[in-house]
Amino acid sequence: MKATLEAINKMQADGVIGKYAIGGAVGATLYLEPAATLDVDVFVTLPAMEGSSLLTLSPIYEYLVQHGGIVQHEHILVGGWPIQFLPPANELEREAVAEAVETSVQGVPTRVMTAEHLVAIALQTGRAKDNIRVLQFIEHEAVSSEKLMRVLVRHGLVDKWKAFERRYLEGSRG
Amino acid sequence: MGNTEMRKRLASLSFSDKVEILEKLRDRSLAFAAAGLRAHAADKTPQFCHCEDWEPCGCGNQPPYHCMWCCRDLTQAQITAAKTRGHYPEGKG
Numbered sequence: 001m002k003a004t005l006e007a008i009n010k011m012q013a014d015g016v017i018g019k020y021a022i023g024g025a026v027g028a029t030l031y032l033e034p035a036a037t038l039d040v041d042v043f044v045t046l047p048a049m050e051g052s053s054l055l056t057l058s059p060i061y062e063y064l065v066q067h068g069g070i071v072q073h074e075h076i077l078v079g080g081w082p083i084q085f086l087p088p089a090n091e092l093e094r095e096a097v098a099e100a101v102e103t104s105v106q107g108v109p110t111r112v113m114t115a116e117h118l119v120a121i122a123l124q125t126g127r128a129k130d131n132i133r134v135l136q137f138i139e140h141e142a143v144s145s146e147k148l149m150r151v152l153v154r155h156g157l158v159d160k161w162k163a164f165e166r167r168y169l170e171g172s173r174g
Numbered sequence: 175m176g177n178t179e180m181r182k183r184l185a186s187l188s189f190s191d192k193v194e195i196l197e198k199l200r201d202r203s204l205a206f207a208a209a210g211l212r213a214h215a216a217d218k219t220p221q222f223c224h225c226e227d228w229e230p231c232g233c234g235n236q237p238p239y240h241c242m243w244c245c246r247d248l249t250q251a252q253i254t255a256a257k258t259r260g261h262y263p264e265g266k267g
Contacts, residue, residue, distance in 0.1 A: 033184035036199040
């Protein structure tokens with residue numbers, strides 16, 4: 001992972017990407033017990049291309065291939081990890097990248113989404129594995145209820161949260 | 175150690191340590207995908223680990239002692255070497 005993050009940081013320093021934040025299972029690992037995953041989700045802001053409002057990941061792939069990366073379907077293999085680069089798809093994801101926390105892995109600085117943003121994104125995505133992750137955050141008491149509620153209110157996810165509570169949490173809290 | 179306590183301990187590790195665990199889990203999954211499980215029911219021939227970078231597995235499903243990368247049984251020489259590195263308490267192997 002060290003080599004992977006060094007490559008991403010260098011790409012950022014070289015201006016190919018703007019701010020980035022690790023999300024998904026690897027991001028959740030900052031707060032939870034490690035759970036097997038085969039790839040890393042990296043949310044990236046992209047510098048706007050001159051004369052175009054179209055966002056493209058091509059510069060990332062071209063840069064990393066020039067630096068030894070190997071393209072594998074939607075991933076690019078860097079430092080032994082398949083990376084999926086994801087431009088933020090909505091305001092919640094943009095905020096998650098902007099407000100990510102600074103941390104480090106084996107001495108290499110990096111940024112990971114906050115626990116509250118990871119939970120909000122999982123709730124928004126709503127697949128079975130996302131629901132499991134939300135439950136893990138709650139079980140580990142890894143989220144601040146107040147902060148989470150503020151994020152959910154800002155991004156119109158309160159109804160989804162209430163439905164989640166009804167389905168998975170009612171009766172489980174003493 | 176209970177399941178809950180073990181999960182809490184894992185959650186309280188540093189991010190670097192957790193990432194190292196992720197890497198081991200990933201490598202193990204890839205090894206399973208490439209080579210299958212360590213023992214096929216129909217295959218009675220003993221299959222021992224041939225990994226150059228073999229490591230004693232830390233899972234609870236032992237003995238038989240096996241490699242954390244390929245899940246094949248360790249040879250007696252590997253078990254002896256593992257014991258000198260502090261693995262496997264006396265009387266269990």
